[in-house]
Amino acid sequence: xxENQDKRKRVVMLAGNAERQRLIESHxxxxxVSETQPLRANLSVLENITMVLQFRxxxxxxxxxxxxxxxxxxxxxxxxxxxxxxxxxxxxxxVAKLLRAVVIAPPMIMIxxxxxxxxxxxxxxxxxxxxxxxxxxxxxxxxxxxxWNAPLYRSRG
Amino acid sequence: xxxxxxxxxxxxxxWSYAWSRVFYFxxxxxxxxxxxxxxxxxxxxxxxxxxxxxAWQILPGFTLFVALFSCVFVxxxxxxxxxxxxxxxxxxxxxxILVLExxxxxxxxxxxxxxxxxxxxxxxxxxxxxxxxxxxxVGVDPFRLELLPRVIGGTxxxxxxxxxxxxxxxxxxxxxxxxxxxxxxxxxxxxxVIGKVFDGPALLVLGVKILxxxxxxxxxxxxxxxNTPQKQIFYAPIAVxxxxxxxxxxxxxxxxxAIAVIYV
Numbered sequence: 001x002x003e004n005q006d007k008r009k010r011v012v013m014l015a016g017n018a019e020r021q022r023l024i025e026s027h028x029x030x031x032x033v034s035e036t037q038p039l040r041a042n043l044s045v046l047e048n049i050t051m052v053l054q055f056r057x058x059x060x061x062x063x064x065x066x067x068x069x070x071x072x073x074x075x076x077x078x079x080x081x082x083x084x085x086x087x088x089x090x091x092x093x094x095v096a097k098l099l100r101a102v103v104i105a106p107p108m109i110m111i112x113x114x115x116x117x118x119x120x121x122x123x124x125x126x127x128x129x130x131x132x133x134x135x136x137x138x139x140x141x142x143x144x145x146x147x148w149n150a151p152l153y154r155s156r157g
Numbered sequence: 158x159x160x161x162x163x164x165x166x167x168x169x170x171x172w173s174y175a176w177s178r179v180f181y182f183x184x185x186x187x188x189x190x191x192x193x194x195x196x197x198x199x200x201x202x203x204x205x206x207x208x209x210x211x212a213w214q215i216l217p218g219f220t221l222f223v224a225l226f227s228c229v230f231v232x233x234x235x236x237x238x239x240x241x242x243x244x245x246x247x248x249x250x251x252x253x254i255l256v257l258e259x260x261x262x263x264x265x266x267x268x269x270x271x272x273x274x275x276x277x278x279x280x281x282x283x284x285x286x287x288x289x290x291x292x293x294x295v296g297v298d299p300f301r302l303e304l305l306p307r308v309i310g311g312t313x314x315x316x317x318x319x320x321x322x323x324x325x326x327x328x329x330x331x332x333x334x335x336x337x338x339x340x341x342x343x344x345x346x347x348x349x350v351i352g353k354v355f356d357g358p359a360l361l362v363l364g365v366k367i368l369x370x371x372x373x374x375x376x377x378x379x380x381x382x383x384n385t386p387q388k389q390i391f392y393a394p395i396a397v398x399x400x401x402x403x404x405x406x407x408x409x410x411x412x413x414x415a416i417a418v419i420y421v
Contacts, residue, residue: 037291042279054199055297061202100295 009131011143011153020112020144027108030142031101033094034112039085045096046072046081053103071099074133090118095130108140115149124152175384175403182380183372186308189300200306207310211272212317219267219318220325223260227326230255231333248347251330252354256323257363257419262412264319265370268311269404273374276307277400280382281393304379312371319367327351359419366415370408377404 014020024032039048049071050064059067072078072095080092088096094117101109114123131141145153189195231251238247280303283289289299331347355363381400385392 032294036287037294038286038288040288040292041282041286051199051302052295052297054202055197055302058197058199060198104296 008139009141009143011145013147013150014144015147023144024110024112027110029106030108030110031104031106031138032110032112033097033101033117034110035116036112037097039093039096039100041085044082044084045077045088045092045099048096049099049103052100056104067103068099071103071134071137074137075099075130076133090120091126094118098130098134102134102137105137105139108142109138111141111143114143114145175381175399178384179377179380179403179407182383183376185300186305186372186376189305190309195301195305200301203302203306204310204313207307208314208317211268211311212314215267215271216318216321219264220321223263223322224325224329226263227255227260227329228333230259231330235334245346248330248334248350249354251334252327252350255330256326257354257359258412258416260322260326261319261363261367261370262408264322265315265367265374265408268315268318269374269401269408272311272314273378273404274397274401276311276375277378277382277397278393280304280379281385281396284383284385285387285390285393287387307379308372308375311375312368315371315374316367319370362415362418366411369411373404373407373411377407
């Protein structure tokens, strides 16, 4: 497992699926952003985010909405706030999943196989931009990707 | 012969397994509903939404339907009783058949067809698409947030809809049997008949029956939806079909048991 030595954001290079699963299972406390973790299909993006916050912290709906809206503003995606999962494009769906994980401030965020989440996007650059916008919202972020995608990250310096 | 025996054994095993799941989930739901720690703002919000979609949204239309149905029913019973010279028993007959038996069952069937089917489909799809696990991963208990509020909201909705319809039916019965033909029955008879029919045991059985209807129309579809295998989308219609058939028989069984308790 090769790791990019950034303190808060790390790209964890994996040799295969078994290693990926083991890593995910060994960090149950991490907010997982993954293709295998779908949004609630009959809720909007904003509701997906606020639902988690309300349930975990018993926040008032208005307050939860404000926080959800603020997070969407940070990543410049307020336009998709009222869309539901089937109407979202890959980037919007990714952002919704990421914010759902970020909103409760977990000790760690794990972005699982971004190539699968963002097939139509130059994802290393997109991840860099999005995570920078949410820099104050998480303590640590691991990007789980396969070793054969390593050149994509290296080319970004 | 052996093939038939094996088939019957297999079906019996599936049947008993499915019903044991239903009763297990019902027990969890009842315990959960009575536990104050289950409730927070998020769960209350889902309960409110469920009541809105199950009861409030359909209240005007369904009440109008029940009013029309009650008019027709009261007219038929009144006219038939009159033909046989038994008009003085018409009100009691209307209350016993329409109010105690038909309306609660009709309401439960309507909610089952409308909300039960929707809940069954939604839970089955959530199970297929792995949404429950995704919720658990972000620290949300799907039982507390997604399932229990549906049971509570659905049960309250069946209770409220039935009570509203009973009140409407009683008013209609009063208007059609007394006010249109006030000379047939002595004044005060309405209250006397109500008191006679709605005695303690009958009220208790009615209350328990409505509660059981409310639980059935939510617990059975949820239980069946939860039994759907993950990632197999073709299984969703089968889950709904099974849930609805099971629900139909459960409602009929509850009704038969309630009748048996009162009349047998």
